[in-house]
Amino acid sequence: MYRxxxxxxxxxxxxxxxxxxxxxxQKIRRMGGMTxxxxxxxxxxxxxxxNQDIHxxxxxxxxxxxxxxxxxxxGTVSERSNKNKHxxxxxxxxxxxxxxxxxxxxxxxxxxxxxxxxxDDLRMKYRYLDLRRPNVKNNLVLRHKITFETRSYxxxxxxxxxxxxxxxxxxxxGARDFVVPSRMNPGQFYALPQSPQLFKQLLMVSGFDRxxxxxxxFRDEDLRADRQPEFTQIDCEMSxxxxxxxxxxxxxxxxxxxxxxxxxxxxxxxxxxxxxxxxKYYGSDKPDIRFDMKFVELKEAVSGNDFVxxxxxxxxxxxxxxxxxxxxxxxxxxxxxxxxxxxxxxxxLVYIRCEDDGSFKSSVDKFYSQDDLRRITKLFNxxxxxxxxxxxxxxxxxxxxxSELRLLMGSRLGLRKTNDYKPLWVTDFxxxxxxxxxxxxxxxxxxxxxxxxxxxxMLDKSTGDVRANAYDLVINGVELGGGSIxxxxxxxxxxxxxxxxxxxxxxxxxxxxxxxAFQYGAPPHGGIAFGLDRLVSLFAxxxxxxxxxxxxxxxxxxxxxxxxxxxxxxxxLEELSxxxxxxxx
Numbered sequence: 001m002y003r004x005x006x007x008x009x010x011x012x013x014x015x016x017x018x019x020x021x022x023x024x025x026q027k028i029r030r031m032g033g034m035t036x037x038x039x040x041x042x043x044x045x046x047x048x049x050x051n052q053d054i055h056x057x058x059x060x061x062x063x064x065x066x067x068x069x070x071x072x073x074x075g076t077v078s079e080r081s082n083k084n085k086h087x088x089x090x091x092x093x094x095x096x097x098x099x100x101x102x103x104x105x106x107x108x109x110x111x112x113x114x115x116x117x118x119x120d121d122l123r124m125k126y127r128y129l130d131l132r133r134p135n136v137k138n139n140l141v142l143r144h145k146i147t148f149e150t151r152s153y154x155x156x157x158x159x160x161x162x163x164x165x166x167x168x169x170x171x172x173x174g175a176r177d178f179v180v181p182s183r184m185n186p187g188q189f190y191a192l193p194q195s196p197q198l199f200k201q202l203l204m205v206s207g208f209d210r211x212x213x214x215x216x217x218f219r220d221e222d223l224r225a226d227r228q229p230e231f232t233q234i235d236c237e238m239s240x241x242x243x244x245x246x247x248x249x250x251x252x253x254x255x256x257x258x259x260x261x262x263x264x265x266x267x268x269x270x271x272x273x274x275x276x277x278x279x280k281y282y283g284s285d286k287p288d289i290r291f292d293m294k295f296v297e298l299k300e301a302v303s304g305n306d307f308v309x310x311x312x313x314x315x316x317x318x319x320x321x322x323x324x325x326x327x328x329x330x331x332x333x334x335x336x337x338x339x340x341x342x343x344x345x346x347x348x349l350v351y352i353r354c355e356d357d358g359s360f361k362s363s364v365d366k367f368y369s370q371d372d373l374r375r376i377t378k379l380f381n382x383x384x385x386x387x388x389x390x391x392x393x394x395x396x397x398x399x400x401x402x403s404e405l406r407l408l409m410g411s412r413l414g415l416r417k418t419n420d421y422k423p424l425w426v427t428d429f430x431x432x433x434x435x436x437x438x439x440x441x442x443x444x445x446x447x448x449x450x451x452x453x454x455x456x457x458m459l460d461k462s463t464g465d466v467r468a469n470a471y472d473l474v475i476n477g478v479e480l481g482g483g484s485i486x487x488x489x490x491x492x493x494x495x496x497x498x499x500x501x502x503x504x505x506x507x508x509x510x511x512x513x514x515x516x517a518f519q520y521g522a523p524p525h526g527g528i529a530f531g532l533d534r535l536v537s538l539f540a541x542x543x544x545x546x547x548x549x550x551x552x553x554x555x556x557x558x559x560x561x562x563x564x565x566x567x568x569x570x571x572x573l574e575e576l577s578x579x580x581x582x583x584x585x
Contacts, residue, residue, distance in 0.1 A: 002072055002102075008044020012091040014077045021046060021094065022072040022102065024132065025065050026112070035062045036093075039073065040112075042137065047080065047093040048073055061099055068105035068112065068129075074098040125560045127551055139548040143536045145261055147214055150234055153256045157249065159210040159236065164199035166192060166216065171510055176220035178229070186577035192218035195529060197446060198514055200237040201486055204525040205517045209239035214532065226478070226534055226545050229557050234481075234535075237527035243469055243485055247272075247425055250481065250528050254423060254473065261539055264421065270473075274428040283403030285429070288477030290422045291415035293319045293406050295399070296379050298390065307367040309348070315398045318350075318390035320380040321409045325353040325387050332363075338408060339391060339401050346401040352377060352388040407477065416476070418541040423475045428452070431468040432499070440501045445470050447496055447511075449484040450526075456492070463499060473530070480535055483528030490518045 003022040010019065023041035030036075033052035038045050050062040065071065075096040084090030109126055110118025114135045123130040130136055151161065170177045170191035177191035195217050203211045215235040221227065238246060251270050258264040271289075278287050281294040298316040310316050327335075332351055339346035352373055353361040360373035368376070380388055389409070391402050410416045431451050432441040441463060443449060450469040451459065458466050470484035487493045493515060497507040507515070536548040546552040553559055573580065 006043040007039055007041040007046040008088060010046060010077055010089055010092050010094075012079060015079050015092065017077045018074070019077055019094065020072065020074045021048075023070070024105075024112075025067055025069045025071060028062075028065060028067075030063065033059070035059055037062060037065065039071070039094075040132075044089055045087055046089045047084070048075070048096050049078075049093050050096055050099075055097060058096065058099055062096070065101070066105060066107065068108050068132075069101060070103040070105070072100040072102055121554070121560065124552070124554055127561050131550065136547055139536065139540050139542070140550060142261070142540055143532070143548055146257060146536055146539065147234075147532065149257055149260045150212075150214070150253065153253050154210075154212045154236070157210065157252075159212045160208055161213060162203060162208065162211050163213060164193070164196040164203075164215065168193050168198075169510070171198075178218045178220050181576040181578055183576050194219050195233060196235050197448065198511075200235060200527060201448065201514065201522075201525065202517055204237055204239045204486075205520065205522045207239075209523070210237075211527075212236045215529075223553070223555050223557060226531075226537070228533065228545065228549065229553055231545075232532040234530040234532050235527070236483075236529065237525060239523040239525045241485075241524070241526055243427070243471060243526065246483065246485075246526050246528055247471060250473065250530075251423075251425075253530075254480075257535075257539075258421070262421075266421075266423070270423045270425055272425045272427055275426055275430065275467075276428065278426050279399060282406070283399035283401075284477070285426055286472065286474045286477055286479045287424070287426075288407060288410065288416065288422075289424055290417070290420050290476060291410045291413075293321065293410060293415075295319060295402060295406075298376065298379065301376055301379060302368075302390075305367045305372065307364055309350075309392050313392035313394075313398070315395035316390065316392040317398065317402055318380070318388050319402065319406050319409065320382050321387045321389060321413065322383075323385050324409070324413070325355060325385045327351075327353075327387055335389065335405065335408070339405055344401045344404050345397055346391050346405075347393060348391075349405075350390040350392070352390070354382050354384050354386045354388070356384050358384065418476075421475055421538075423473065426472045426474055427470070428467045429470045429472075430464070431455075431466040431470075432463055434464055441499060443496075443500060444468065445482070445484055447500055448486045448493070448514075450487045450492075459495060459499060469526070471528075473528075475538060478534055478538055479531075480538065481528050481530035483526065485524070485526035488518065488522040488524050490515055493518065 004020045007021055007023050021039055023039045026038035026040040026045060028035065028037050035050040037048040039048050050059040052059040073094060073096045075094040077092050078095050080091060080093045108129050110116050110122055112129060112132045114133060116133060167180060167190040170179060170189065175194055177194065180190040180192065182188050182190060196213060196215050200211050213235045215233045216230060217233050218230050220229065255266045258266055275285055278285050283295060295317045298318055302310045302316055336349040339349050350363050354377055355361060360370055360377065362368060362373055377388060382388060389405060391398050430444050431449060433444045434441055445468060452467045452469055455466045468484060472482040473480045487496060533545040533548060537545045540548055542548060551559065551561065558564065
């Protein structure tokens, strides 16, 4: 037995016990004839004491240790005279009388501490060392607890966990597939699943009326803070349900996780907001409702004053930032530069200051009188000391830019606290989105999403106005999960394929097995998938999902620790019947 206890376990009531610990050397401090070592394992840190007067040889041996050496010590638990209130074991120390070096370590490339001196690239290269840091380790512990509690909740709700295949056929709709060549079938390829969508629907046809899976999913798309080429979903499907059944079930799961993981008891029903209202008031289908600052549409109110920017724009809208009228010209110029950044794309910013004396100061004073400005500010219910910020342009682009400005102001005003959670359901998404480049409709979610029953007659004559029986769970501006009621009628599914531009042959080739299954009695069904990585990062109050994944990829989709992806041997290529061609740079 290498240890009788772990390094986060011993307390003052254990004083006098003879114990054996094993772990990594965190720190070494030498003070006169005493050497103090912090010993670390997964569970915590315990201070070791070596006394030169009692064990001179042992103390000399301790002084030869380096950071991250793996050691085993035996000694007696003793009360510390200089207690450390910052760690659970801070009341005790171990008076060591035996030391065994289990393994030496070279000097690590960065400090194995919460506030490390290692940059992202270095930490990713030595991820196995980075995972020793307590904050990164705690993220993985949190991930374990969330998956454990998810399984516990769903098991009690009679869900069955079923694994679905990783090697499947390619489906071109949606993001790019990762493809895998088949040696046994030369010239043919598997794809890695973007989600278990088709298989979970087939499970519903099979009679497994409540399915879930902690599922690995793969998408070959450009990365950002909340995306990885491989990610994990809490994937679920239910039969004989309507939308409200699914919302209640998974609102229950969300409340269960908040209670068991964060000790936050959410007693109220999550509010619901239509997609149309989310875009109208927040310019986003994942609105952050921790603060108000809703959009006010101004096109009618500001037109006709010979200000060409407003008169010629499709959309004019603004937000009211409370108690910000004291913003200097420099601060407003910074906001203007922010909205004009290429990734945001606004052409400029108009402001109206509500002064304390009841007057107004604006960047468009020569076009609008004081009475005009007063009329505009009333639309915001603005008070003295408030600052109105206005953008104009094409509707979609301007609403998105105004959304980014709203989030920036919310952050500046301290209204986006990471430990303040405001969940909501966004519903009634458009079923289709139009692509100008290809001049065709695409499914906003996927081709199996059911339209709202009352909108089915509009499929031919007002295709773009048809609403989906779809829903997203949004918390603090993050889309944590999304799903829909599925099409279970073969005729309606064929109509959907037709509207999406599939020929009968294409639909048969890609989805014929699903359509055939529907002919054998498909029940009404629907589901949802939660992004586990996003859920963990939200609970851990992280900006990125990377630190809640054990071995993530960098922003270029590379694993710099194992140097993947990489070239493969010519013999392997030959076995796979693959020949590489040079690409033009």
